[in-house]
Amino acid sequence: MSGCIPHHRLQVCMICALFFVICQFVFLIVFLRNGVLEDTITGRLLLHRGTGKENRLFGWREFISHTHEQPGANYQYNLQLSDTVGAIRSLPRTRHESCDSKRTYNLPHSSRAKVSVVISFYNEARSMLLRTIISLVSRTPEDYLHELILIDDASQDVSLLEELQKLMEKMYATRGRLTFIFLRNLQRQGMIWSRNRGAEAASGHYLLFLDSHCEVNEDWLEPLLGRLSLNATLAVSPLLDHIDPATLSYRSGNDMVKGGFDWNLHFHWLRRELSAKEAPEQPFKSPAFSGGVLMISRDWFLKLRCFNPNLKIWGGESIELAIKLWLCGGQIEIVPCSRIGHIFRPRHAFDFPPQFNHESSTAHATYLHNSKIIADSWLDEYKNMFYVLKPAARQIPLFHTNQDEDLLRQLKLELRCHRFDWYLRHVSPELKAHFNELSAMGTLKNGYRCLHARRTDNVSQLEVILDSCYLNDITQWRLLRKSGQLSTATERCLGVERGSMPPRLTMTPCSRHQNKMKAQRWLRRGTHLVHTGTYLCLDNPLKNQLVLSPCRSLAASQSFQFALEMEKQT
Structure with missing residues (x-):
C-alpha cells in the first residue's frame, strides 16, 4: 500500500479541505461587502481596458x-451622447508617425518631474468631467502623475464633488502614488482665480492646467516633459485635437497654425510658416496659447x-500669461507630438456675474475689464491701439491699488x-505688420458725431451715416496705408x-482686384478724405x-478726425 494515503488520514484531509473552502468563501463575502475586491478590480479594468462592461x-x-x-443645450455640447x-x-492616433518611430524623449527621473494637474470646472456635465479625469489617469505614466487637483467653482450640482471623491477613492485605490485634492x-470666483488656487495647493514640479471637457490621447506627456x-x-502646450x-x-487639430491675438486682444489662429528643413511635427514657438x-x-x-x-x-x-512669459524671459512652444482633445464650444456655457455698472452685456463688460488690465499692464504706448478699437473700455473701472502697481513694477x-515693442519685433511680427499697414484707425468723428456703417432693411447691405459716438457698436475704421481703402473690422x-x-x-466687401480697388481708394489731405x-x-x-462734394479747405462738414493717426497728415 506504499504510495497510497491511509483511509483515516484521507477523511481528515477531506474535512480540512472542506473547511478551507468554506473559509475562503466567507473571506470573499467579507471583501465584497467592504468594497476591497471591487476597488482592485475596477482600478485595473479602468486602467487597462475600459469597455462598457467595466464601466x-x-x-x-x-x-x-x-x-x-438643466437642458443639454446649456452645456454647449451633446449631453445625451456624452452620457452614452x-x-x-x-481615440484615433492623430500625431505624426515619426513621433512613435523616430523620436526618443530624454525624460528626467520621475522623482524630479512630478506633475500636478489642475482642473477647474463650473457646471460641467458629470459624464464629460469624469471622461476628462479617467482619460488623463489612464494615459499618463503612473510614476509621473503626482496629484490631481479638482476645483469646483460653486457649481449648482452641490453634491458632485463629494460623490466624485467617493468614486475616485473606489476606482484608484490601487494607485497609491496618486493623490486627489x-x-x-x-461662491463663484471664476476659472482664473480657481487655477491660481490650484497652483498654490500643488506640490509637484510641473503644473498642467487642463479644461474639464478634454480627452487625453496616448503618450501625451513624454513630448511635453522632454x-x-x-x-x-x-x-508648452499640446496640439489640441478637436x-x-x-x-x-x-x-x-491643425499643426500648421499657431496662437496669436489682434489689437482687440482677441485670440486668433495665425498661419505657421515652415523653414526649409522644418517638419510640421516639430515643436514650434507660438506667441500665445489656445484653449x-x-x-x-x-x-x-x-x-x-x-x-x-x-x-x-x-x-x-x-x-496675459503669454505676453508676460515672452517679455520676462520665457518662451512658449506648441508640441505636435503631444495630443489632447478639446471641445471648443460655440458659445459660453455659463453666465458672467454682474461686475460693473455698464450698458453692455456682463460677458462683454468682463472681457473689456480683463483686456483693459492687459493693455495697461503690458502694451506700453501701443495700448492706444486697443483703446481706439475698444473705446468703451475707458469707462470700465479697474479698482487698482497702489500696491497692485508696485507689485507689477517690481x-x-x-x-x-x-x-x-520687443514682443512685436521678436515674437509676433504679424501684429507689428498689422500696425504698420495702417495709416489711421478707430472711430471717425465729424463734429460731435461719428461715421457709422449700419444695416439697412436688407440685412446684407450697409449704409453709412453719422451717429452718436457713444453707441456700443459704433463702427471702428481702418485706413490702409498701401491700398488707401477705408475698411471696417x-x-x-x-x-x-x-x-x-x-x-x-x-x-461693399473690400476688393483686392485693382479696378474694383480704385472705387474704394481714399487720400488723406489734412482732415479731409478725398x-x-x-x-x-x-x-x-x-x-x-x-x-461726395467738391473739396473746400475750411469746411467743417468735410473735416473727419480718426481716433488714432499713425502718420502726419499733409
Missing part, C-alpha cells in the same frame, strides 16, 4: 445619473506671479522684462458706385447724411 462595474452609470437637471459614450473610449469655492526638461522657463460638440467625433491647456514649471509659474489675480471670471488670462524689475470698404451720377457712396476716383471729398451737408 458598469465601478458605478459610472450611477454617478452620471445624478447630473444636475462611456467613461473612456479609444478636492476643493470647492463657497521639452520642459531642456528649458526651465519654457511653457472634439465636435454635437457629435463628439474626435479629429486631428487654456498648458504645462509649466510650478516654480516658474509662481515667479511670474501666476495668472493676474485682478482678472475676472474667464477671458484674457492666456493672453515684477518687471526683478525679471528684467522687455517692453512690448468685417472688411467692408467705403467706396463709390461705378457710373452713378451724382456719385453714390456704397459699403476719393481718388472722383477727387471729391466726403461731406456731411445735412443732418446725418453723407455725400
Whole structure:
C-alpha cells in the first residue's frame, strides 16, 4: 500500500479541505461587502481596458445619473451622447508617425518631474468631467502623475464633488502614488482665480492646467516633459485635437497654425510658416496659447506671479500669461507630438456675474475689464491701439491699488522684462505688420458725431451715416496705408458706385482686384478724405447724411478726425 494515503488520514484531509473552502468563501463575502475586491478590480479594468462592461462595474452609470437637471443645450455640447459614450473610449492616433518611430524623449527621473494637474470646472456635465479625469489617469505614466487637483467653482450640482471623491477613492485605490485634492469655492470666483488656487495647493514640479471637457490621447506627456526638461522657463502646450460638440467625433487639430491675438486682444489662429528643413511635427514657438491647456514649471509659474489675480471670471488670462512669459524671459512652444482633445464650444456655457455698472452685456463688460488690465499692464504706448478699437473700455473701472502697481513694477524689475515693442519685433511680427499697414484707425468723428456703417432693411447691405459716438457698436475704421481703402473690422470698404451720377457712396466687401480697388481708394489731405476716383471729398451737408462734394479747405462738414493717426497728415 506504499504510495497510497491511509483511509483515516484521507477523511481528515477531506474535512480540512472542506473547511478551507468554506473559509475562503466567507473571506470573499467579507471583501465584497467592504468594497476591497471591487476597488482592485475596477482600478485595473479602468486602467487597462475600459469597455462598457467595466464601466458598469465601478458605478459610472450611477454617478452620471445624478447630473444636475438643466437642458443639454446649456452645456454647449451633446449631453445625451456624452452620457452614452462611456467613461473612456479609444481615440484615433492623430500625431505624426515619426513621433512613435523616430523620436526618443530624454525624460528626467520621475522623482524630479512630478506633475500636478489642475482642473477647474463650473457646471460641467458629470459624464464629460469624469471622461476628462479617467482619460488623463489612464494615459499618463503612473510614476509621473503626482496629484490631481479638482476645483469646483460653486457649481449648482452641490453634491458632485463629494460623490466624485467617493468614486475616485473606489476606482484608484490601487494607485497609491496618486493623490486627489478636492476643493470647492463657497461662491463663484471664476476659472482664473480657481487655477491660481490650484497652483498654490500643488506640490509637484510641473503644473498642467487642463479644461474639464478634454480627452487625453496616448503618450501625451513624454513630448511635453522632454521639452520642459531642456528649458526651465519654457511653457508648452499640446496640439489640441478637436472634439465636435454635437457629435463628439474626435479629429486631428491643425499643426500648421499657431496662437496669436489682434489689437482687440482677441485670440486668433495665425498661419505657421515652415523653414526649409522644418517638419510640421516639430515643436514650434507660438506667441500665445489656445484653449487654456498648458504645462509649466510650478516654480516658474509662481515667479511670474501666476495668472493676474485682478482678472475676472474667464477671458484674457492666456493672453496675459503669454505676453508676460515672452517679455520676462520665457518662451512658449506648441508640441505636435503631444495630443489632447478639446471641445471648443460655440458659445459660453455659463453666465458672467454682474461686475460693473455698464450698458453692455456682463460677458462683454468682463472681457473689456480683463483686456483693459492687459493693455495697461503690458502694451506700453501701443495700448492706444486697443483703446481706439475698444473705446468703451475707458469707462470700465479697474479698482487698482497702489500696491497692485508696485507689485507689477517690481515684477518687471526683478525679471528684467522687455517692453512690448520687443514682443512685436521678436515674437509676433504679424501684429507689428498689422500696425504698420495702417495709416489711421478707430472711430471717425465729424463734429460731435461719428461715421457709422449700419444695416439697412436688407440685412446684407450697409449704409453709412453719422451717429452718436457713444453707441456700443459704433463702427471702428481702418485706413490702409498701401491700398488707401477705408475698411471696417468685417472688411467692408467705403467706396463709390461705378457710373452713378451724382456719385453714390456704397459699403461693399473690400476688393483686392485693382479696378474694383480704385472705387474704394481714399487720400488723406489734412482732415479731409478725398476719393481718388472722383477727387471729391466726403461731406456731411445735412443732418446725418453723407455725400461726395467738391473739396473746400475750411469746411467743417468735410473735416473727419480718426481716433488714432499713425502718420502726419499733409
